[in-house]
């Protein structure tokens with residue numbers, strides 16, 4: 001009996017020492033709200049993000065990385081499942097209201113958090129919480145609110161969203177950025193207001209960088225850094241006109257930075273064409289989770305993205321602003337198919353009109369005839385059906401070459417691929433007649449010159465406020 005007890009005791013010790021040795025990696029997935037490549041490790045002038053830069057220096061930074069939708073909820077719905085949002089019926093941003101009720105995921109498809117939970121992971125959604133999914137679930141997405149709640153020795157998956165880069169940008173008292181240091185894309189008016197607004201965004205990202213630093217420090221302090229994979233990404237592009245909500249790179253190009261001390265050599269820069277839904281598949285593989293279905297995303301580290309030529313993105317309803325666009329992008333070209341070309345880019349959207357000072361500036365200058373050709377493109381009353389950009393010589397996507405005979409073959413090839421993806425990969429439902437004529441009123445311009453001037457005037461003190469100066473946002477008074 002004594003011997004049997006000893007054998008059991010030794011077996012238990014052996015089992016635990018094995019699991020100790022083969023401890024699965026922890027996963028920390030950090031999302032910066034509405035943020036693109038405007039980080040110092042991506043070469044953005046003016047800003048300093050030392051903590052995120054450190055993660056890049058110790059890991060891998062992707063330089064052709066994109067989200068699948070240019071706004072929170074479809075992008076996040078796609079990432080948490082590993083499928084393009086249209087395929088799982090999660091493509092309408094904030095699926096609510098009549099005709100847009102949330103539905104369960106297609107039969108069999110599960111969020112990666114539930115799959116990780118089944119594989120023994122403790123899943124949590126920490127401090128800064130925002131799920132924003134366009135589908136219903138039969139149980140909570142996460143088990144807890146902090147990785148400290150896990151059982152001893154249990155691997156964990158923690159997701160964090162840092163909202164500081166979302167609109168209502170804060171000034172950074174520790175490291176203010178002068179407007180002389182910033183570089184604005186040429187499609188914005190090169191005015192002090194536009195530069196100050198941009199610089200305020202960069203300052204907000206510096207504040208977020210310090211919050212990221214605190215998470216990294218905690219991993220160090222708890223002895224977890226070595227066996228933890230850290231992902232840092234943006235959930236969609238920056239919250240500026242021609243950024244978020246659109247399929248230009250300003251809307252879909254987001255950082256993907258990964259650090260995994262045990263398995264990834266530091267200082268790597270990877271230019272494969274990758275998407276945020278690839279993170280989902282990568283995480284499942286890291287955790288050793290097998291699914292009985294193939295995800296749309298692939299593993300970022302097993303060579304699957306090496307020969308990928310294209311990434312794809314789609315945009316549908318944004319709040320109650322109805323529009324629909326599809327895009328295919330290679331390293332050198334992008335084709336956008338505007339499914340509702342009859343509507344203006346800047347048709348009414350409540351959030352944008354109350355949040356983007358540069359949108360007010362663009363409207364005022366447009367109505368006064370003060371914009372140059374490049375700046376006026378986005379203020380057009382309708383859109384071309386197709387937009388094709390040669391990114392080698394036009395990285396800002398302002399010269400639509402779709403009707404240039406020199407690009408006829410490129411257009412044909414990209415459109416064939418895009419249509420194949422729409423039909424066979426995402427089973428695209430396109431635009432119904434009801435959708436085409438629905439949503440918020442699409443009259444344009446949305447306000448008179450006098451109204452836009454009044455809006456701009458309200459924004460001005462907010463944009464130009466000093467670091468540390470207390471001020472109410474003109475359209476979002478405190479606690480709203």
Ligand SMILES: [Ca+2]
Nearest residue numbers: 033034072235
């Ligand atoms: Ca977002």
